[in-house]
Amino acid sequence: MTTYPNITETKNLIKQLVSIPSPSGYTANVIQFVEDYLKELDVETKRNRKGGLIATIPGKNDQEHRMLTAHVDTLGAMVKEIKSNGRLRLSLIGGFKFNAIEGEYCEIHTPEGNTFTGTILMHQTSVHVYKDAGEAKRNQENMEVRIDAKVENEKDVRRLGIEVGDFVSFDPRVELTANGFIKSRHLDDKASVGILLQLMKRIKEEQLTLPYTTHFLISNNEEIGYGGNSNIPPETVEYLAVDMGAMGDGQTTDEYTVSICVKDSSGPYHLGLRKNLTELAKHNNIDYKLDIYPYYGSDASAAIGAGHDIVHGLIGPGIDSSHAYERTHEDSLKNTEELLYHYVKSAMVQYN
Structure with a gap:
């Protein structure tokens, strides 16, 4: 059984993902790659009409669901x-x-x-x-x-x-450096997709029973604004987008921690879910940063904009030089992976 988090395995998986061409509108090959990967894990999947992929892992509570999403479409x-x-x-x-x-x-x-x-x-x-x-x-x-x-x-x-x-x-020009960096185009958001695939593998290998039925949406139209705004089961309470943390002047996000977004161009993310995520990070000694992304929108904000009655959040690895030749470090991947692992095992808080 793999010892987690296996950052070498995560980085190699990300390298495979970024090497598959998949600009928005041309994502069939990368979706097939993800589907084949999850089939090997015996994870139930289905396609939506937009060409995205939805994986589901049943939990103890099937009346309240969670949904996590990351996108494989790129610039x-x-x-x-x-x-x-x-x-x-x-x-x-x-x-x-x-x-x-x-x-x-x-x-x-x-x-x-x-x-x-x-x-x-x-x-x-x-x-x-x-x-x-x-x-x-x-x-x-x-x-x-x-x-x-x-x-x-x-x-x-x-x-x-x-x-x-x-x-x-x-051309992604992907490179894994000896001191832990991964630099490539399209780490937004294939770094997060690799993390979610590793998370599902860990759940299956450790034979975990999740507290809630949990869906993983691998969306394929996020870069043009509507990847994750549909196919959300009505039982879904919490919807967590896993996408890159934006770095730059005035930002706290870096390449070594998990970034928890409190607000982007769509407005604030849900305070209760954010507090739950920060408490999980503190309790499990996970390095994190809170941040605001001024010119940013996620699949979670797209879902809110589409009218879904959900609690929405956004976290992800810190990515330098977003929408250009990007870079992150394995520490950020590890911290993101660990926070997601503890999140899917945790209890929901009362939101009303």
Whole structure:
């Protein structure tokens, strides 16, 4: 039996997840990976019509449920236009800026199942030709994809089978360092998905009987705002989103603790659930930080916005440089995993 938390196993699982291209709208492969993983654990799963996955572990109390969610969809792009020079213009998927992907390797995925590699560059990249190479705006007009194929014009590109609407994914460039860091694109939110998968594995291996029937929603549209706003059983009392903690000036979140969000752009999270989480962290010597994420929304806030009568919360590992080339540390993964483990075993507090 595995000794938990097994951070090496968690990091390797995250590495597998980030290596599967899955921008919002193109998540079938990563959902299949998660489904196969849970099937090996004999965890009951079902798909929703949006393509997300819901895993359920029965508990002693089947009248009051919990739901935890993390999302496998990532930032990405679509082909907006095939330019006359044989380059591609992009339409971004998710909330990030073009400067975050300048120079990045990418893949173009066609509906027929073909994949082409490329690089995202400024049109005015060459300093030997363009005087404004450094000052030109990083925007849809100036950024383009250089395809790794012999193409000189629009017709050459279309002969490859590339068309407007094809999905474009970004090379994660995942790396595990010897001193415990994991750096990669798409740790938002595949780090949390890896943690939830490890949590379910631990529950099964330790043959735990949870106090409440608990659902795990692996959502696939969070980056565009509505991944976790449906398929919430009416018995659900507590709904906990597991997503990245945002770092920056004025933030308390770091790469070594679990971040407990008290408020984001949608407003405050439920005070009673937050207090329960902080008490669990204190009691079990788990390092945590309370924080406010000013420009952020989660699957839990999407569920509240959709009108669900639930108690909602948000926690996650601290992620540096969100929506760019991200990084976290195994200590943050460990603290998040431990808090979730003690949370799913704990009793609900009275909210009325």
